[in-house]
Amino acid sequence: MKNLKDKVVVITGAGSGIGRALAHAFAGQGSLLALSDNNRQTLAETVRQLELDKERVLSAVVDSSNREATERFAAKVVKAFGQVDVVINNAGIASKGYLDEVDYATFERVINVNMWGVVYGTRAFLPYLKERPEAVLANVSSIFGMVPAAGTGPYNMSKYAVLGFNETLMIELKDTSVKVLSIHPGGIGTNIANNAIGMDKQGAERFNKNLLTSAPQAAKAIVKAIKAGKSQLFIGPDALVLQALKRAWPGAALWASGRLFNSEG
Secondary structure (H helix, E strand, O other), rough: OOOOOOOOEOOOOOHHHHHHHHHHHHOOOEEEEEEEEOEEEEEEEHHHHHOOOHHEEEEEEOOOOHHHHHHHHHHHHHHHHHOEEEOOOOOOOEEOOOOOOHHHHHHHHHHHHHHHHHHHHHHHHHHHHHOOEEEEEEEEEOOOHHHOOOOEEHHHHHHHHHHHHHHHHHHHOOOOOOEEEEEOOOOOOOOOOOOOOOOHHHHHHHHHHHEEHHHHHHHHHHHHHHHHHHEEEEOOOOHHHHHHHEEEEEHHHHHHHHHOOOOOO
């Protein structure tokens, strides 16, 4: 999809981090934007920053882990714009704690947002994407969806699931007009660690000190990958190194991930 001008782009988790940066990046491409987030205030701030005519941006407060709310959002987007060309299921949350310590409510919340949110977003928008002569479905996994880190077990699990979901979609949609992009960010300068369930200030600071890529840099890479028709994208030098190590030397990849991403001190 080389030309993104006037293409309708859906971005979940658009109230902060990569989602907000994506909104700015696609606005710069001349796209029409449909933005969602579960935080009304941060979503409104994203829209305010864009300074777009109201006809070019739609925003809605949506809990991506709620299937009915996601389906209503999809219908609202199509009613407003008449089509959907790009969907980026980006919304996500994290948690801190070892697997034998994390409570079940945290497991469920992280997996509901990160895994089911992607499933619901895909299922809600896919029929509309298939109607287009050219479309892109981009689902955000993580480098933790290939190489895990200690203390983020539910997040790792959810992102491994997204990778499997994406690769299955690539096979099942190969004869359609929909291109699937699996996105694997490394450490990105967002608030995900600061907002992680169970994360204290000191742990977030330890985790954040090794973040190598900014959210605008990540957004720029995603736009470039969509325009180039890529099926997989690793964002940041840490993600590139870890995925290469995983293929060549899996044990070293686990060691390196433990050294890079450590909130335990």
